[in-house]
Amino acid sequence: MTAPRRRDAAATREAILRAGVEAFTRFGYDGVGVREIAQSAGVTAMLVNRYFGSKEGLFAEVAEVSMAERTVLTGDAATLARDVAAALVSRTAPEADNLDPFLLMLRSASNPRAAEILRAGIEKHVEAHILDVVPELRGTDRAAMALSLIAGFWLMRRVIGSSALNAADEATLAETLESLFRLLLAT
Amino acid sequence: MTAPRRRDAAATREAILRAGVEAFTRFGYDGVGVREIAQSAGVTAMLVNRYFGSKEGLFAEVAEVSMAERTVLTGDAATLARDVAAALVSRTAPEADNLDPFLLMLRSASNPRAAEILRAGIEKHVEAHILDVVPELRGTDRAAMALSLIAGFWLMRRVIGSSALNAADEATLAETLESLFRLLLAT
DNA sequence: GTCTATATAATGATAGAC
DNA sequence: GTCTATCATTATATAGAC
Numbered sequence: 001m002t003a004p005r006r007r008d009a010a011a012t013r014e015a016i017l018r019a020g021v022e023a024f025t026r027f028g029y030d031g032v033g034v035r036e037i038a039q040s041a042g043v044t045a046m047l048v049n050r051y052f053g054s055k056e057g058l059f060a061e062v063a064e065v066s067m068a069e070r071t072v073l074t075g076d077a078a079t080l081a082r083d084v085a086a087a088l089v090s091r092t093a094p095e096a097d098n099l100d101p102f103l104l105m106l107r108s109a110s111n112p113r114a115a116e117i118l119r120a121g122i123e124k125h126v127e128a129h130i131l132d133v134v135p136e137l138r139g140t141d142r143a144a145m146a147l148s149l150i151a152g153f154w155l156m157r158r159v160i161g162s163s164a165l166n167a168a169d170e171a172t173l174a175e176t177l178e179s180l181f182r183l184l185l186a187t
Numbered sequence: 188m189t190a191p192r193r194r195d196a197a198a199t200r201e202a203i204l205r206a207g208v209e210a211f212t213r214f215g216y217d218g219v220g221v222r223e224i225a226q227s228a229g230v231t232a233m234l235v236n237r238y239f240g241s242k243e244g245l246f247a248e249v250a251e252v253s254m255a256e257r258t259v260l261t262g263d264a265a266t267l268a269r270d271v272a273a274a275l276v277s278r279t280a281p282e283a284d285n286l287d288p289f290l291l292m293l294r295s296a297s298n299p300r301a302a303e304i305l306r307a308g309i310e311k312h313v314e315a316h317i318l319d320v321v322p323e324l325r326g327t328d329r330a331a332m333a334l335s336l337i338a339g340f341w342l343m344r345r346v347i348g349s350s351a352l353n354a355a356d357e358a359t360l361a362e363t364l365e366s367l368f369r370l371l372l373a374t
Numbered sequence: 375g376t377c378t379a380t381a382t383a384a385t386g387a388t389a390g391a392c
Numbered sequence: 393g394t395c396t397a398t399c400a401t402t403a404t405a406t407a408g409a410c
Contacts, residue, residue, distance in 0.1 A: 007375050028297035030217040033403060044377065049405060109346045110215035110294040119347045127351065144343065144351035145363055152339020156331065159296045160306045164314065164331035176332055180367055194393050220385065231395065236387060 013051045015041040020062040025099045028107030029059055029114040059108070060117050066101045067125040077134050080185050085177035088150060089170050092157045101126065102154040122147070136187045146184045153177070200238045202228040207249040212286045215294030216246055216301040246295070247304050253288045254312040264321050267372050272364035275337060276357050279344045288313065289341040309334070323374045333371045340364070 019040035023032040034055050038045040052058035091098055105122065108114040130143040137143040157165040165173070206227035210219040221242050225232040239245035278285055292309065295301040317330040324330040344352040352360070 009375065012375080031297055034405085035403085045404085046378090046406080047376070050376085055404065105347070106342070107297040109342065110218055110297055115347055119349065122347065123350060141351065141355040141360055141363055144349055144355070145340075145360075145367075147349075148339035148343045148352070149336050149367075150339070151342050152335035152337070153332075155293070155296065155338050155342065156335040160292070160302055160309065162306065162331055162334075163310060164328065165335070168328040168331070173328055173332075176328055176371075179370060180332075180336075183366060183370065184363075196393065199393080221387085222385085232386085233388080233396090234394070237394085242386065 009051075012041070012043060012047060016043065016048055016051060016058070017061060017065065020058050021066055021099055021104075024059060024062050024108060025066065025104045026107075029055075029111045031107065034058075056113055056117075059114055063101075063104065063114075063117050063121040066099070066104050067121040069101070070129065077185075077187065080133060081181035082174075082178050084146075084150075084181050084185075085174045088153060088177060089174045092154055093170070094158070094161075094166055100154070102151055103158065106151065106155050106159050134185055134187060137185070142184045146181060149177075149180060149184070196238075199228070199230060199234060203230065203235055203238060203245070204248060204252065207245045208253055208286055208291075211246060211249050211295060212253065212291045213294075216242075216298045218294065221245075243300055243304075246301055250288075250291065250301075250304050250308040253286070253291050254308040256288070257316065264372075264374065267320060268368035269361075269365050271333075271337075271368050271372075272361045275340060275364060276361045279341055280357070281345070281348075281353055287341070289338055290345065293338065293342050293346050321372055321374060324372070329371045333368060336364075336367060336371070 016037065019037050023037045023040060026032075034048045035045045037058070038048050041047075048055070048058055052061060090096070091100060101121075105118045109118060127143055127147060130146065131138050134143070153165075156162040203224065206224050210224045210227060213219075221235045222232045224245070225235050228234075235242070235245055239248060277283070278287060288308075292305045296305060314330055314334060317333065318325050321330070340352075343349040
């Protein structure tokens with residue numbers, strides 16, 4: 001999409017990386033080729049390997065930058081359950097057009113090499129951030145369980161496209177989720 | 188694996204179908220080719236298309252037979268939360284070597300055509316079975332939310348391989364899950 | 375720093391012999 | 393009913409020119 005200035009290594013690398021985030025999040029690791037990613041970045045496929053070594057190398061860096069950003073998991077401990085529930089319902093809405101690390105994970109997890117990269121990224125960034133906000137959860141299974149619930153909701157609503165979840169009233173969905181998160185994230 | 192009798196159409200078809208269940212569940216729709224599936228069934232790739240029209244046609248039938256079976260969602264309404272929690276923990280154990288419809292879904296959902304087939308199968312079989320056991324959930328979002336939790340737990344524990352979930356005590360995992368399912372499946 | 379051209383391998387699907 | 397042989401396409405990755 002964004003054409004890099006010709007002969008600017010940093011800009012070219014950045015353009016490929018951002019095209020990679022978009023492509024891998026939308027289509028998954030196996031669902032997109034380096035040619036398409038390169039074309040979106042306005043360069044040829046060769047430069048993807050030039051700057052990232054391989055498709056897998058690009059994916060690793062995409063996972064790193066995508067998960068380093070904070071998305072659904074924001075807010076302070078006091079209102080965490082409600083905030084997470086509301087953000088989750090709003091971000092998984094069918095018309096929402098966002099690039100979320102959970103979508104990246106769900107659409108690439110079926111590839112074993114991608115799965116290992118994703119596992120490391122999840123534990124380093126996403127899980128660590130929950131423990132930052134609610135340090136009392138360390139040593140319990142509840143942070144990981146909250147991640148499972150978030151991932152499963154993303155999956156069923158946005159990747160599978162569950163009719164029940166997409167026909168449901170969003171306020172009701174948020175209430176149900178909030179009660180689950182209160183149970184998981186209580187201090 | 189199982190070699191069909193030569194010149195027995197029904198047995199050959201059945202062998203391909205069972206090889207398809209195994210292959211698609213283990214490696215996902217994009218992770219396996221028709222050649223591999225055919226070889227596991229002891230036939231050539233041509234017969235896959237002969238009997239199922241295409242790879243997608245085979246996958247549709249695989250999804251149908253896989254989801255028609257009952258796995259985690261068994262038991263009666265009274266002890267449902269505990270039963271589902273226990274079965275989920277046991278079936279997602281790292282050493283368990285089962286062919287579960289949730290694994291089929293998680294490993295193939297990234298392909299849009301497979302996702303649509305899976306959505307239909309989930310709603311026809313899995314969701315319908317929850318409403319069979321707990322008819323009071325009809326019209327609420329809680330059956331779909333329970334499915335999200337189950338899918339997310341499968342994903343994080345078995346497909347991603349979360350260290351936290353795999354290091355946790357299984358009895359504690361089951362307790363946490365049971366409290367969540369009690370909230371979702373209460374009549 | 376970026377390109378064109380290509381090597382090599384795998385894919386889903388089909389034609390036609392037996 | 394099943395096979396061999398093949399088509400057409402696509403994939404990742406690399407060599408070498410400019």
